[in-house]
Amino acid sequence: MxxxxxxxxxxxxxxxxxxxxxxxxxxxxxxxxxxxxxxxxxxxxxxxxxxxxxxxxxxxxxxxxxxxxxxxxxxxxxxxxxxxxxxxxxxxxxxxxxxxxxxxxxxxxxxxxxxxxxxxxxxxxxxxxxxxxxxxxxxxxxxxxxxxxxxxxxxxxxxxxxxxxxxxxxxxxxxxxxxxxxxxxxxxxxxxxxxxxxxxxxxxxxxxxxxxxxxxxxxxxxxxxxxxxxxxxxxxxxxxxxxxxxxxxxxxxxxxxxxxxxxxxxxxxxxxxxxxxxxxxxxxxxxxxxxxxxxxxxxxxxPIVTWGTSPEDALPIGASVPDPAALADDARAAAMRDALAYMGLRSGQKLSEIAVDRVFIGSCTNARIEDLRAAASVLAGRKARVPGLVSPGSSQVKRQAEEEGLDRIFIAAGLEWVESGCSMCVGMNGDSVPPGERCASTTNRNFRGRQGPGARTHLMSPAMVAAAAVTGHLTDVRSMLEGRS
Amino acid sequence: MKSLTQVKGPACPLGLAGVDTDQLIPARFMKRPRSEGYGGFLLHDLRRGEAGVEKPDFPLNRPVWRGAEIMVARRNFGSGSSREAAVYALADHGVRVVLAPTFGDIFASNAVKNGLLPAVLDEADIEDLLAALAATPDLPVSIDLAEQTVAWGNRAVTFAIDPVWREQLLNGWDDIDVTRSFAGEIARFRDADGARRPWARPSVKA
Missing domain, CATH: 3.30.499.10 (Aconitase, domain 3)
Structure with a gap:
């Protein structure tokens, strides 16, 4: 740690x-x-x-x-x-x-x-x-x-x-x-x-x-x-x-x-x-x-991923879902049980074994050209096992990414390449995660319902989201970087 | 802005920690004009089950606390998004005071602008109050802003509030009117600053 x-x-x-x-x-x-x-x-x-x-x-x-x-x-x-x-x-x-x-x-x-x-x-x-x-x-x-x-x-x-x-x-x-x-x-x-x-x-x-x-x-x-x-x-x-x-x-x-x-x-x-x-x-x-x-x-x-419903609920990818029984404070233990119930996780489960339903690459946190390059370098030549959305941070970033061919990498991997906006980070513009679905996301908030009512969000870096897209579960991207820049 | 001096009545023990502003009002409800009223959106998704039906055991849905002007919560109330709509939802629902050990910074500021008191209570006092309300749901709680006290049963404890915010709430002062009284100072700052930091204005030709 x-x-x-x-x-x-x-x-x-x-x-x-x-x-x-x-x-x-x-x-x-x-x-x-x-x-x-x-x-x-x-x-x-x-x-x-x-x-x-x-x-x-x-x-x-x-x-x-x-x-x-x-x-x-x-x-x-x-x-x-x-x-x-x-x-x-x-x-x-x-x-x-x-x-x-x-x-x-x-x-x-x-x-x-x-x-x-x-x-x-x-x-x-x-x-x-x-x-x-x-x-x-x-x-x-x-x-x-x-x-x-x-x-x-x-x-x-x-x-x-x-x-x-x-x-x-x-x-x-x-x-x-x-x-x-x-x-x-x-x-x-x-x-x-x-x-x-x-x-x-x-x-x-x-x-x-x-x-x-x-x-x-x-x-x-x-x-x-x-x-x-x-x-x-x-x-x-x-x-x-x-x-x-x-x-x-x-x-x-x-x-x-x-x-x-x-x-x-x-x-x-x-x-x-x-x-x-x-x-x-x-x-x-x-x-x-x-x-x-x-x-x-x-x-x-x-590499860090979140497991709960607050950004403080974050652990290294090699860790396991924490156990509320280990907490001395009753209120905090109850809050953790609530968070795990909302997220549909059980204590002791390895974080790297959590399967995701979709991925999102976007938001003011991680949708700049460098972020898209980091995700694309993992996705190049690979296929995503789950659907996903890539929304560049700006229309200018979108044009630059297209000039660099990053859009073709995302599309070839099976992800959707769309226009720029707050998109699936905030669930109020038409892009949202369906209820009960789990999303690996480059965004900033894993609050309940943030990406849509009932949505389950795991926050992580663009490279980590790309890795999750390829394997279909939360994954340590370091194992997928060999021979890539 | 309406002034706030004393509030007395039932207090709704929310009891949750980290109630972020996305919980206070989900983003999808913020498109409406304020004049339509935001009270019905308060804690919308926590209050309701899947079919949109109210959960009878959620504190705010219990008859004793439905109309409470006081809410009691655990740490980091109002964290996250800067949406003032979270305060509109509370205020339009009739909530005038929230008691918590800590508040999100932007939320607390938004609250004061709308006459809602974010009163900071020690964690131990919050736990005592939550326990008292669990035992006696209709226990009246009294808040006195001038004295900075919260009283229930035979307990009275003090709460913390920024002194400027306290004055503002007590007097119902409006920031913009106060600021306009400094118009001369603002104009002088603007002129001097233009000479001191010429680079601070956007370059004219984009």
Whole structure:
């Protein structure tokens, strides 16, 4: 199991930062405070705001106050949550059609740029923001979606908000925030082949719990994090919310700067050089103090899968379904029995013997081009034993994957290749897992009913989902990587 | 926003841990306008069996707790998705206070914006309260926000709440009105920031 050390910090020490060495988070916070109240909360300026079809509640609040959007130039609309992944020419569900129409009308009325249903830039907001160069180091970014934490991978302070806060940002471009405490999770060492960002973050959540980072801004550091691609970094920051964190963060470095260069909305030429010079000051200062510190050895992490109905219910693929009888706490034992009953599993069953009914590769967690390549490298020349859906993270990722021939690998394996959207991650756009069926999924939440009423979800990396597709059961992908890149 | 000072009455012991917002309201119900009311969607799939029929033994379906304004839950209530619809479902069902040892961060913030109190109680106190409600289902529970106390039977314990949220709930203050009183500060920040961080605005030519 993972070697972990923890240091508990003082719970109330999150507020002092101006004096002395500062963390990345302190610097982000300090640069955005408009006013501070004696009570300790601050009004902070928001640099980027993304809205989607679900933001209609917030636009209704704005309309109810005869409000206007304060900064249309900092606000971007994206159709992702409800968009169908097939048959986009005619949307059969009138409620979904209305939501997409509402987003068009609301963004048009307030002169907000929209990446709509048929825009070549359309995709999942947390994939599109970075690929359009809207996500940059040093920014504050919000969206009415909890996985906004994704953008922290660039060294931005990015977090999800509810509809009332969306309305607040639309009307004022600011938000009241209490400064979170700071946690640093350092992952040193080199992971085994076949082990990556999804395994890192699932093992962290399993260790600290689904509320283990509640009230914290979590910075991921260490050589294993530095070695990750931007896609891997986004996967880690994306799932920070599944540990309850306010946000996830990774200090910007050369990997970040290289990634940003040339993106449509990013600074260019001399402006980019000046921006990079400023961004180089963002990483935490030597000696900066955090409130809680965790260290993990990457070489000890195995591919991880979830077995229950919370992302904290995660174990290495070599393990077995846990036994509630082994728990001392009655309430927790009862909760585990409920979870196992919902999941249709029995204690002691080997995780690698759990048969799946279908697979899903998609979502803001794991549908970037790197994720699709990882899955395709396992599937190439092989057949899936179960049906499955592949929904790329954006329309741009879809085009790139098709240029690389990845779509043909998925289709040849027997999987369905569809348009981009939140798709089967959230079960509200037409793609869902039928009741009682078991799905190996690259998504972020194995909550009851998340992928559809009665759906049973096992979270894992794209390579692990591909392995499950080929064997028809949860499988250690490392046994299938021989001779493959 | 309606202010909240004291609530007294039956408390529904949900007793579950990690009630995420997907449980509070499944995503498929969030397409409706709020004006239609979200109360009927509260805990929809946990409350109902396969044919959509209410499970009589689920706490919220028991007559004694059906109209409860107070809900008692275990750790990590409201985790997951940022959907404010989870709060709409609770509020429209008539729930005004949720007692739990920990709350999802975004959920708690959404709750306060809608006049719903997320009161943080020690785990041991939650267990005691759940046990008391198991023994006496119609036990009245009193919550006093100004005093930050929860009382039942002969017990009275204090709960935690962010002081700003407490003031907001007590007074029914609206964030947007408060923020608008800082319009001058916001405009000055915006201008100074534009000079300090010219790269922070999207490049004009995409």
């Amino acid at each position: 993972t070697a972990v050390t923890m240091t508990a910090g003082t719970p109330e020490s999150g507020s002092q930062s101006e004096a002395g060495p500062r963390t990345l988070f302190d610097k982000l916070w300090d640069a955005h405070v408009v006013v501070e109240r004696p009570s300790g909360d601050a009004l902070i300026w928001i640099d980027r705001h993304f809205v989607h079809e679900g933001s209609f509640h917030a636009f209704a609040q704005v309309a109810g106050r005869d409000g206007v959007v304060a900064e249309p130039g900092l606000t971007f609309g994206i159709a992702d949550h409800y968009v169908p992944t097939r048959g986009r020419d005619h949307i059969a569900n009138p409620e979904i059609a209305r939501m997409i129409d509402d987003l068009e009308a609301n963004t048009a009325r307030h002169e907000v740029t929209l990446f709509g249903l048929n825009d070549p830039r359309q995709g999942i907001v947390h994939v599109v923001g970075p690929e359009q160069g809207l996500t940059l180091p040093g920014l504050t970014m919000v969206c009415g979606d909890s996985h906004t934490s994704t953008h922290g991978a660039f060294g931005a302070y990015a977090f999800g908000i509810g509809a009332s806060e969306v309305a607040h940002v639309l009307m004022t471009q600011t938000l009241w925030q209490k400064k979170p405490r700071r946690m640093r999770i350092t992952i040193d060492g080199t992971p085994a082949p076949g082990v990556g960002a999804k395994d890192f973050i699932l093992s962290i959540i399993a260790r600290i719990g689904a509320d283990g980072a509640r009230g914290y801004a979590v910075e991921y550091a260490g050589e294993a994090v530095r070695a990750l691609s931007m896609a891997g970094r986004m996967t880690m920051c994306n799932m920070s919310i599944e540990a309850g964190a306010r946000c996830g963060l990774i200090a910007p470095d050369e990997t970040t700067f290289r990634w940003i260069a040339g993106k449509p909305y990013a600074p260019k030429g001399a402006a980019l050089e000046a921006a990079i010079a400023a961004w180089r000051h963002l990483p935490s200062d030597t000696g900066a103090v955090v409130d809680r510190e965790i260290t993990i050895d990457a070489s000890q992490i195995a």
